[in-house]
Amino acid sequence: MAEEYALQNVWLGIGVVAILFGIFYYVGWWASRKTASEEDFYAAGFSIGPVTNGLGMAATWASLATFLGVIALIQKLQVPFVYLWIQWAISIPLLTLLYGTSLRRMKAFTPASFIRSRYGKSSTIVIVCWMALIMVMYALGQMIGLGQAFELLFGIPYNIGLIIAGIATVGFITMGGMYGASYNAAFQMIVMTIAMIVPMGAIMKAMGSSGWWFPPLAYGDMAPSMLEKIPTFFDMKYDVRWYFALIPAFTLGPVALPHLAMRVFTSSSVKSARWAVVWFVIFLGLLFSGSYTAGFAGNYFAATTGRTIAKPDQTLLILNVFYNPALVAAFVMGGAVAAGLSTIGGNLMAIAGLVGNDLLSILAPRMETKKRIKWGYAALAIGGVVAILLAFNPPRFLVTSILWAFGLLATTATPGILLGVWWKEANKLALMISSILCGVIYIIISPHVLPSISLGGTGLVAQLGMSGGMVTVPLSFALFILCSIAFNRVPALADWAPSMEDKMVVDKIHGWGDYDEKRYNGIGWPLLIVAICCAVFFWGLVPWT
Amino acid sequence: MEDKLYKKEIWLTIGFSALLLLCGHSAMIFRIFPGLCKGTFWGFPTEYIVPILLGWFGLAVVCVIMALILNKFDDEMETYVDGQSPDKP
Numbered sequence: 001m002a003e004e005y006a007l008q009n010v011w012l013g014i015g016v017v018a019i020l021f022g023i024f025y026y027v028g029w030w031a032s033r034k035t036a037s038e039e040d041f042y043a044a045g046f047s048i049g050p051v052t053n054g055l056g057m058a059a060t061w062a063s064l065a066t067f068l069g070v071i072a073l074i075q076k077l078q079v080p081f082v083y084l085w086i087q088w089a090i091s092i093p094l095l096t097l098l099y100g101t102s103l104r105r106m107k108a109f110t111p112a113s114f115i116r117s118r119y120g121k122s123s124t125i126v127i128v129c130w131m132a133l134i135m136v137m138y139a140l141g142q143m144i145g146l147g148q149a150f151e152l153l154f155g156i157p158y159n160i161g162l163i164i165a166g167i168a169t170v171g172f173i174t175m176g177g178m179y180g181a182s183y184n185a186a187f188q189m190i191v192m193t194i195a196m197i198v199p200m201g202a203i204m205k206a207m208g209s210s211g212w213w214f215p216p217l218a219y220g221d222m223a224p225s226m227l228e229k230i231p232t233f234f235d236m237k238y239d240v241r242w243y244f245a246l247i248p249a250f251t252l253g254p255v256a257l258p259h260l261a262m263r264v265f266t267s268s269s270v271k272s273a274r275w276a277v278v279w280f281v282i283f284l285g286l287l288f289s290g291s292y293t294a295g296f297a298g299n300y301f302a303a304t305t306g307r308t309i310a311k312p313d314q315t316l317l318i319l320n321v322f323y324n325p326a327l328v329a330a331f332v333m334g335g336a337v338a339a340g341l342s343t344i345g346g347n348l349m350a351i352a353g354l355v356g357n358d359l360l361s362i363l364a365p366r367m368e369t370k371k372r373i374k375w376g377y378a379a380l381a382i383g384g385v386v387a388i389l390l391a392f393n394p395p396r397f398l399v400t401s402i403l404w405a406f407g408l409l410a411t412t413a414t415p416g417i418l419l420g421v422w423w424k425e426a427n428k429l430a431l432m433i434s435s436i437l438c439g440v441i442y443i444i445i446s447p448h449v450l451p452s453i454s455l456g457g458t459g460l461v462a463q464l465g466m467s468g469g470m471v472t473v474p475l476s477f478a479l480f481i482l483c484s485i486a487f488n489r490v491p492a493l494a495d496w497a498p499s500m501e502d503k504m505v506v507d508k509i510h511g512w513g514d515y516d517e518k519r520y521n522g523i524g525w526p527l528l529i530v531a532i533c534c535a536v537f538f539w540g541l542v543p544w545t
Numbered sequence: 546m547e548d549k550l551y552k553k554e555i556w557l558t559i560g561f562s563a564l565l566l567l568c569g570h571s572a573m574i575f576r577i578f579p580g581l582c583k584g585t586f587w588g589f590p591t592e593y594i595v596p597i598l599l600g601w602f603g604l605a606v607v608c609v610i611m612a613l614i615l616n617k618f619d620d621e622m623e624t625y626v627d628g629q630s631p632d633k634p
Contacts, residue, residue: 079593083572086600090569093608097561101615217597220588234590236576243573251569270619274612281608285601292597510554511619513626519551 012330013153020191020334021168024184024341028172031180041373042109042353044178048266052186054279057092057263059189059342061254061284063138064145065402066291067196067336072312074295075302077460078233080242082292087246089284091254092264096277098255099421100264102509104273108265110258110353111417117505118420118498119428121362126432128354130412130439131258134405135354138259139347139387140394141402142340143169147391149340152317153333162391165337170384173345174377181345182266188338189283195335196290199320199328203297206323207304216289222300229303233296241470241539245461248536249469253406256413258354259346294319344384351383352376404446407465411472412439415480423484424503424521429496430483438476442468456544470540474533481526546625550618557618561611568604572596 039045048056073081092100099111108114112131116124143166150161173181200215204222211218226233254260267273298315301322302308309315316336320329356376360367367375412435419426445455447462456467487493507515575581575592582592 082593083596086572086596087569089600089604090565093604093611094562094565097558097565097611097615217587217594220585220594223585223588223590234593236572236582236592238576240573240576243570243576246573247566247570251566271612271616274608274615278605278608278612281601281605285605289597289601511622511626513629516547 009326009330010154012326013333016327016330016334017150017153017337020338021172023187024172025175027184027187028176028180031176031183034179035177038109038357038369038373038376039107040179041177041376042349042357043107043262044182044266046104046107046266047268048182048272048276049268050272050275051279052182053263053267053272053276055186055189055283056182056266056342057260057276057280058284058287059185059192059339060259060263060346061088061092061280061343062189062192062287062339063343063402064142064149064336064340066192066287066339067316067332068145068148068313070291071294071298071315074292075298075309075312075315078230078237078299079235080237082295083236083243084246084250085288085291087251088254089281089288090251091257092260092280093277094251095255095257095261096264096273099417100261101270101273102421103261104265104267104270105511106505106509109262109357110265110350111256111261111413112258112354112358114420114509115416116358116362118426118502119416119431120502123416123428123431123435124358124362126435127413127416128359130409130435131256132351132354134409135258135347135350136383136387136390137405138402139344139351139383140390142344142347143387143391144394146337146340146344148313149333149337152314153330153337159392162388166384166388166391169341169344170348170381170388173341173348173384174381177377177380178262178266178349181349182263185263185342185345188342189287191338192335192342193283193287193290195332195338196287196294196316199324199332200290200293200297202328203319203323204293207297207300215293216286219293219296222296226296226300226303230299233299241542241544242461242466245466245470245540248473249407249410249465250403252414252473253408253410253469256409256417257406258350259343262350262353263346344387347387348380348383352380355379355383401448401463401465404448404463404465407469407473408439408442410469411435411442411476414473415477419477419480419484419526421506421509422520423481423526424498424506424517424519425484425488425523425526426480427484427487427496427498429487429493430480433483434476434480438472438479441475442472445471455541459544461544467540467544471537474536474540478530478533478537481530485523485526550622550625553618554622557614561607561615564607565604568599568607571599571603 035041103114112128115127146165147158147162150165151158201212204215205212209219209222264273294316320332356379416431445468447454447458456462461467488497506520586594
């Protein structure tokens with residue numbers, strides 16, 4: 001029975017969470033005094049240094065799932081899920097390399113700010129709608145997790161936990177804007193790393209590991225014992241295509257996540273952004289490796305004690321309640337709450353930027369800056385309230401899988417951003433057609449909306465969007481490229497072709513002082529990409545076993 | 546100079562993209578070449594620990610090299626752009 005491991009002393013939970021929220025509100029209040037312009041509100045005045053930004057990037061990326069869902073899924077899938085999680089660490093380095101520094105150079109607030117400069121208003125509305133949908137899904141998942149965490153910590157009903165956690169969270173994020181979100185995220189990363197790693201050391205020691213002094217990597221002496229109990233634990237289990245399918249859905253999707261890109265944009269300079277990425281990898285690697293250890297320990301605990309973990313999401317809490325003092329278990333839950341808050345902070349800032357800045361500058365281009373900032377605050381708060389309201393009775397479609405949404409983003413937004421930065425021929429109409437068409441196909445062939453029309457069956461690969469992404473992501477890239485080449489050569493569609501101004505944006509964001517038509521142009525490389533996409537597309541159509 | 550810088554930017558981007566993908570997806574190599582799934586490292590099966598190490602320390606090393614080389618590239622680009630500016634000597 002899972003209940004016997006629940007945190008008994010409610011006041012410990014209240015104390016830990018009250019202290020953490022006190023700090024978050026203080027940082028939010030301090031940050032609010034620094035926020036005077038749009039640059040401050042959306043990009044922390046482009047002033048965040050590499051270490052703080054690296055911590056902030058890691059905190060924004062590491063969600064509640066790091067403490068709950070990942071460990072539960074390692075319980076279920078064992079090592080293949082570790083492989084799935086490892087590849088997420090390359091998301092921010094890849095986005096920084098492929099477009100982050102270019103967009104930081106143009107002082108964009110969100111990726112959609114670039115879409116507006118490069119493709120114009122209509123395309124921006126399409127991309128903003130997709131991104132906002134995915135951000136709401138993301139924030140919704142975190143809100144549900146926060147409600148559950150409060151339920152566990154305080155023993156209160158889920159709905160009450162959700163209201164308290166939701167309002168308290170939206171309050172300090174709205175107050176602090178990007179300054180508050182950045183410094184709070186940096187602090188939250190420190191809290192969550194300590195909460196994950198230090199108690200895990202005590203757990204590993206109690207389990208008999210001589211490597212308890214460094215839980216993320218030093219539990220190798222437990223591996224033979226694990227293999228005795230669960231001989232299949234380290235098996236790779238799936239075929240090559242399963243591993244390849246991680247790339248289109250889970251690598252290319254997060255590359256376009258606006259809340260991750262916005263962390264890169266807050267950097268004090270382009271060079272500082274690159275060093276921030278180094279710190280990000282170091283900090284995130286430490287936390288993620290701690291999660292893998294917790295997943296290993298959860299399996300080991302169940303196998304060696306014969307106890308059943310009825311709610312795998314609660315594995316980390318159960319291990320801490322079982323092996324550590326109650327105060328430590330409460331602190332671990334505090335770390336999980338911090339993980340959720342940092343991600344919600346990023347999600348809400350992205351919604352504020354997408355709606356308050358990108359969309360509003362299209363719908364009301366003459367609005368005064370001060371008024372637009374107020375709308376930014378309003379968009380942030382409204383985004384939070386919508387996520388809270390949805391979390392009361394979440395639509396199944398929206399919560400089924402945040403991971404599934406990554407494939408949707410890879411299909412709808414990633415091609416537009418990457419090709420827009422690297423290819424002058426990228427056409428506005430081609431972007432809209434490929435984004436809308438392939439996005440709708442991705443939704444249709446997933447098992448979530450129309451289960452009767454599913455590609456990849458109803459299994460995990462379909463539910464996570466891996467099978468769908470392997471079809472629609474290459475299709476979207478190929479369609480975008482081929483339509484761009486065709487449309488740019490049809491005189492009747494000349495209005496949709498990239499103008500000289502659009503093409504000059506490309507040279508400018510790469511740092512060139514002049515314009516050269518030959519740079520980032522031509523159709524040789526794009527056609528090679530189309531050929532690769534076709535191969536992946538047809539591989540994706542082969543039925544999954 | 547301009548052409549050299551342009552080609553350098555393209556190849557650096559392709560090269561680092563490949564390295565990042567390799568660090569993040571090294572598990573796939575063990576799946577393609579099952580013969581590599583032999584032995585242990587730090588007590589773990591190699592196919593388990595190597596992807597974790599590459600996804601953390603390997604990635605960190607690639608990112609350090611990326612920061613050093615691309616920041617140097619930015620300096621070269623700035624020098625070139627400054628040289629192109631008509632009000633510069």
